[in-house]
Amino acid sequence: MTSFVITNGTVVTEDGPIDTDILVDDGVIARLAPPGSARAESVIDASGLVVLPGGVDVHTHMDSPSGLGHTTDTHQTGTRAAAAGGTTTIIDFAPQSKGEPLPALYERWSEKMYGQCAVDYSFHATISSWYPSITTDMASLVNDGISSFKVYMAYKGAVMVDDRQLFEVLRASASQGSRICIHAENGDVIDAISQQLVDEGKTLPRYHKLARPSATEAEAVNRAIMIARLTDSAPYFVHLSTEEAVDRVQEARAEGLPVSAETCTHYLSLDDSVYDSDDFDVAKYVLTPPLRTRRDQARLWKALGEGDLSVVSSDHCPLCLVGQKDKGRHDFRDIPNGGPGVENRVLVTYSEGVAKGRLTLEKFAQVIATEPAKTFGLYPRKGAIRVGADADLTLLNPDSTTVLSAETQTQNVDYNLWEGWAVRGRIHSVYSRGVLVGSDGRHVGPDHHGQFIERAVRS
Numbered sequence: 261m262t263s264f265v266i267t268n269g270t271v272v273t274e275d276g277p278i279d280t281d282i283l284v285d286d287g288v289i290a291r292l293a294p295p296g297s298a299r300a301e302s303v304i305d306a307s308g309l310v311v312l313p314g315g316v317d318v319h320t321h322m323d324s325p326s327g328l329g330h331t332t333d334t335h336q337t338g339t340r341a342a343a344a345g346g347t348t349t350i351i352d353f354a355p356q357s358k359g360e361p362l363p364a365l366y367e368r369w370s371e372k373m374y375g376q377c378a379v380d381y382s383f384h385a386t387i388s389s390w391y392p393s394i395t396t397d398m399a400s401l402v403n404d405g406i407s408s409f410k411v412y413m414a415y416k417g418a419v420m421v422d423d424r425q426l427f428e429v430l431r432a433s434a435s436q437g438s439r440i441c442i443h444a445e446n447g448d449v450i451d452a453i454s455q456q457l458v459d460e461g462k463t464l465p466r467y468h469k470l471a472r473p474s475a476t477e478a479e480a481v482n483r484a485i486m487i488a489r490l491t492d493s494a495p496y497f498v499h500l501s502t503e504e505a506v507d508r509v510q511e512a513r514a515e516g517l518p519v520s521a522e523t524c525t526h527y528l529s530l531d532d533s534v535y536d537s538d539d540f541d542v543a544k545y546v547l548t549p550p551l552r553t554r555r556d557q558a559r560l561w562k563a564l565g566e567g568d569l570s571v572v573s574s575d576h577c578p579l580c581l582v583g584q585k586d587k588g589r590h591d592f593r594d595i596p597n598g599g600p601g602v603e604n605r606v607l608v609t610y611s612e613g614v615a616k617g618r619l620t621l622e623k624f625a626q627v628i629a630t631e632p633a634k635t636f637g638l639y640p641r642k643g644a645i646r647v648g649a650d651a652d653l654t655l656l657n658p659d660s661t662t663v664l665s666a667e668t669q670t671q672n673v674d675y676n677l678w679e680g681w682a683v684r685g686r687i688h689s690v691y692s693r694g695v696l697v698g699s700d701g702r703h704v705g706p707d708h709h710g711q712f713i714e715r716a717v718r719s
């Protein structure tokens with residue numbers, strides 16, 4: 261592969277933004293050199309651009325069973341959208357089928373993603389169908405480079421684990437060095453509240469919010485932390501949305517417990533006022549947990565700044581309003597939960613975070629790339645602009661704007677959560693292992709470019 265140099269840009273390294281040339285050779289960052297000093301076969305002028313480590317999105321659901329049918333992005337269309345939006349590595353969730361042994365899940369999802377992805381990829385194995393030797397089988401996946409698993413504390417009768425199973429999975433992860441992603445909501449309480457709402461005739465999508473009060477998240481986070489501390493494991497909470505839950509995580513971390521957590525783009529940028537309508541379109545925002553108050557949102561930003569939340573993921577779970585979500589027209593419980601965002605995560609977080617003065621450029625790079633890579637065993641190959649790392653680079657124009665819309669998006673779904681928003685910044689170009697995969701917010705590379713990345717256990 262020919263070598264090239266990126267020059268004149270503001271390069272966001274782990275030591276902060278600096279002026280440096282980046283020499284890329286054979287898909288790898290070969291050298292950081294004083295501005296204007298590097299020589300290569302071709303030169304990319306990044307004047308006026310911010311050069312970021314390629315985004316790492318550790319929470320996507322592509323071609324995944326959800327309610328009726330599947331999420332609408334295949335691994336091909338979903339990773340094109342990732343590339344378009346500045347994300348160069350995804351970790352997808354592989355959902356276990358009923359009774360499916362984990363090694364069979366590994367084979368099935370590996371085959372499904374192989375040759376389909378526009379960017380590099382891995383997956384977490386979701387544990388939702390228990391069998392006696394399952395914790396032993398977890399170890400075989402860790403050996404194959406899948407060093408993380410997911411469990412749900414909600415959706416009883418579908419995917420929810422009970423406390424004993426949660427304990428056993430956490431205990432197994434401690435000796436394996438694997439990491440457990442936890443969907444923390446109290447499923448039993450949510451089911452009871454939902455039933456009551458429907459019994460009272462409250463079936464519109466707006467009631468999705470009332471069915472999942474803040475305490476159902478905080479209680480589950482607290483319970484999981486207490487169970488995890490019995491096992492010396494390192495739980496990772498997905499999609500935290502509330503002040504109360506973040507407070508629990510912050511307290512645990514202050515005690516020195518190895519607890520980490522993410523929030524998602526939509527919790528940082530949208531709030532629960534979207535549910536103040538009887539319109540069925542509110543179903544767009546039926547995602548789990550629901551959008552929260554402005555006060556919760558402020559707490560999430562503060563926690564990102566202070567490190568108690570370390571990752572921003574998309575929880576990309578695209579489901580069309582027409583043909584999928586509208587199956588819940590008469591009962592909000594039948595609306596499949598989820599919303600799209602793999603394409604929008606980097607820009608919306610930049611616009612709401614950096615452009616509004618809530619995050620420094622350095623912190624922004626950490627939460628969209630470095631910390632997710634470190635948490636899930638991809639670093640130092642991914643997640644940072646450093647010598648020896650893959651040349652995964654996202655060049656962003658901070659002086660331009662981008663209008664977000666379902667009309668113009670790459671992700672394969674019939675709406676956009678930020679429809680009509682003119683966000684600050686524009687994705688100028690995206691490189692994956694030195695290959696151009698995104699340009700001016702569009703995917704441009706080959707569909708089969710993405711490689712499976714084996715992930716290390718936690719240190």
Ligand SMILES: [Zn+2]
Nearest residue numbers: 319321575577
């Ligand atoms: Zn999810």
